[in-house]
Amino acid sequence: MIWNPNKECMSRDERSALQGKRLHKIVEYVYHNVPFYRHKLQEMDIRPDDIQTIEDITKLPFTTKKDLRDNYPFGLQAAPQSEIIRIHASSGTTGNPTIVGYTRKDIGVWSECMARCLTAYGVTRDDIFSVSYGYGLFTGGLGAHYGVEHIGASVIPASTGNTEKHLKLIRDLGITGLACTPSYALYLAETMDKLGIRKEDLKLRVGAFGAEPWTEKMRQEIESRLGLKSFNLYGLSEIMGPSVSYECQMQNGSHICEDHFYPEVINPVTLEPLPLGQTGELVFTTLTKEGMPVLRYRTRDLCSLMPGTCDCGRTEVRMGRIQGRSDDMLIIRGINVFPSQVESVVLSMPEFAPRYLLVVDRVNNLDTLQVQVELREEVFTSTFDTPAAVDDLEKRLAAKLKSVLSIAAKVQLKAPGTIERSQGKSAHVIDKRKL
Amino acid sequence: MTIHQLSIFIENRSGTLIKVLEAFKEAKIQLIASTIADTAEYGILRIVCAEPMRACEELKKAGIAVALSDVFALQLDNKPGSAADVIKLFSQAGISITYIYTFLMRGKGILVFRTNNTDLARKTIAENNLPYIAEGDLAEWA
Incomplete structure (x- = not known):
């Protein structure tokens, strides 16, 4: 069964013509309505009228997540x-x-x-x-x-x-x-x-x-x-x-x-x-x-x-x-997770060193995320002598991670100096899922 | 009236405890008492030792996560009910005991504990003339 044969089965030439027409229109539309694109196009000396066919698309600038x-x-x-x-x-x-x-x-x-x-x-x-x-x-x-x-x-x-x-x-x-x-x-x-x-x-x-x-x-x-x-x-x-x-x-x-x-x-x-x-x-x-x-x-x-x-x-x-x-984006339980999101949370809490490790696994077919963070020596004050104090810190971090990542992460606190300093970005992640 | 206890964060994996004990050995500091509050993934090792301030420095130098906590150490009479009598005084004063452990020093029972209200605990000890261990005693007795 085909929902919209007119569009899903149209000939390649016919579709290319439609795409070209629509591309021209959308470029004109963003040129006049989105300053970001207008500036980009002006910088590249492109006017909407320069875009007439779908092949012209290669003249256009890219958009990245960073732009968003x-x-x-x-x-x-x-x-x-x-x-x-x-x-x-x-x-x-x-x-x-x-x-x-x-x-x-x-x-x-x-x-x-x-x-x-x-x-x-x-x-x-x-x-x-x-x-x-x-x-x-x-x-x-x-x-x-x-x-x-x-x-x-x-x-x-x-x-x-x-x-x-x-x-x-x-x-x-x-x-x-x-x-x-x-x-x-x-x-x-x-x-x-x-x-x-x-x-x-x-x-x-x-x-x-x-x-x-x-x-x-x-x-x-x-x-x-x-x-x-x-x-x-x-x-x-x-x-x-x-x-x-x-x-x-x-x-x-x-x-x-x-x-x-x-x-x-x-x-x-x-x-x-x-x-x-x-x-x-x-x-x-x-x-x-x-x-x-x-x-x-x-x-x-x-x-x-x-x-x-x-x-x-x-x-x-x-x-x-x-x-x-x-x-380095990870998809965990359908949700996009960037190690840098975890980093921003870890850095926002003075109790933790700027070192962390994400361990992603799949247990009983459900993705799991563990975040290992390293305690700073300054955390070890006179009241840091009960599991309740450690738990409290663990829970505060878990709550912050949940609100930023939209998924729950299991937090594991590590003693100072026990997470290896990573060289590249990917060293922040261990993905054990076998796909 | 209080002594310094070392509180050490150790992860539950092989090699973490021995690292702590080696550091004591290296510094030639005598352990007097220890207890551990453990969870599934880590433990808080609490140690009473001779020269706790120096021990703390040495452990830090060895890269061990350690904190100094003020705890009380009361001497007990060697007879049944003495611990109950002492703790009752705190309970009556409305003080909660956060954690407690005991050890023997020179044949006397010693009760180590932290409370949720240090000032009131000091007052209770003074008012009832409870015999306590001072930090200087640790080096001397060890």
């Missing part, structure tokens, strides 16, 4: 505040989250793209679909939710947490579809085993999984344990949220909604565009976004775009699996 951060909170917003009907926020690298405002039209485009994803997965209005991404500032929950409503299926806004109750609903309501992180899907399977619920007791048939990297092996395990067919769902809040790309029944790469999000793959060092099929950093330009359009946003995700057309009939270009990151 430097222009916090509304510096990159193009639409007037009165037109913004929703604001999401994702984690930033130094405490400032990335703020993304959406106009009514943006929410409409998002729902449309999400509807394309769900339809490709085989979801119809007859399905009862549980959205088990976190609802809230994170785009996962509401993004998927609106798509399910848009196709007319019944949405269960389960969000995350309370897994036993969720399983009861999956069984008792005959829920057929599920959107969540792949690790949460496996956690559901674990909980089923614990509660003695068999997959035969459930009517689950379709899973939309994303927000974190997953492997073919995880797919097989999820499918065999939950008794459903699972599909990849990709997105990022800076561009839109979930729905940027999606797998079809062929499951050979994820189709990008490229009439709205134009993809490029570049060499992350030279920034040169790479030919189709080569692996590099994925870059997106939003072609239709009103709230916060971005030109050539560097996702830091490493992958390749796949040449050729898909047997499903869609002509949209496909992206392969994400193979890694060109920065």
Whole structure:
């Protein structure tokens, strides 16, 4: 099934023409509405009229996470505040989250793209679909939710947490579809085993999984344990949220909604565009976004775009699996975590030395984050002689980390001088997850 | 009226305790009493020793996380009920005991403890004429 054959199956030439037209329009729009882009374009001596075809995109400047951060909170917003009907926020690298405002039209485009994803997965209005991404500032929950409503299926806004109750609903309501992180899907399977619920007791048939990297092996395990067919769902809040790309029944790469999000793959060092099929950093330009359009946003995700057309009939270009990151961002339980966020918290508390170590692991299919910090000698005053005093410090750090990272971290205090001084950035992280 | 106790943060892994004890040995300082408050991941080792101030310096030099805490050390009569009688005085004065441990020194029971109200504890000891150990006694008795 195809939600919007006019767009998903249009000929390459026709789409290129549409993309070129939209690119010209969006460049003109940001030129007049976002001082940041106007200055950048003026510096490069580019006028909106210089951009006429989609090939002209290589003339445009890149946008980075740092640009979003430097222009916090509304510096990159193009639409007037009165037109913004929703604001999401994702984690930033130094405490400032990335703020993304959406106009009514943006929410409409998002729902449309999400509807394309769900339809490709085989979801119809007859399905009862549980959205088990976190609802809230994170785009996962509401993004998927609106798509399910848009196709007319019944949405269960389960969000995350309370897994036993969720399983009861999956069984008792005959829920057929599920959107969540792949690790949460496996956690559901674990909980089923614990509660003695068999997959035969459930009517689950379709899973939309994303927000974190997953492997073919995880797919097989999820499918065999939950008794459903699972599909990849990709997105990022800076561009839109979930729905940027999606797998079809062929499951050979994820189709990008490229009439709205134009993809490029570049060499992350030279920034040169790479030919189709080569692996590099994925870059997106939003072609239709009103709230916060971005030109050539560097996702830091490493992958390749796949040449050729898909047997499903869609002509949209496909992206392969994400193979890694060109920065040090970690994805833990679907949430983006930067070591520098931990650093900012550690530095804000005088009890700790500016040394820390993040240990990421996956226990029973759930990601765990341990933060090791080193106590300063100055902490050792006369009252630091009971476990309660140590616990108190541990709890204060854990609470601060939780509020900055949006996920819980287990804190481990280390004696002064026991964490090795790290040389490079990556030395702050030990990722034990086997993916 | 109080003595200095060393409070040492040690992680629960092999080699951390011996590092502390070696530092004492190196400095030729006699341990008098010790106890540990442990949790799943670390412990607070509390030590009464001869020359606690020098011990603290030496331990710091050895890179050990150590703090000095003021604790009381009261001498007890060697008969049943003496600890209860002493602690009752503090309890009646509304003082809480944060932690407590005991050891024998020259055949006498010594009660080491910290309270939540040092000033009131001092007053209670003075008013009841309780025999206490002073810091100077530690070096002498050890």
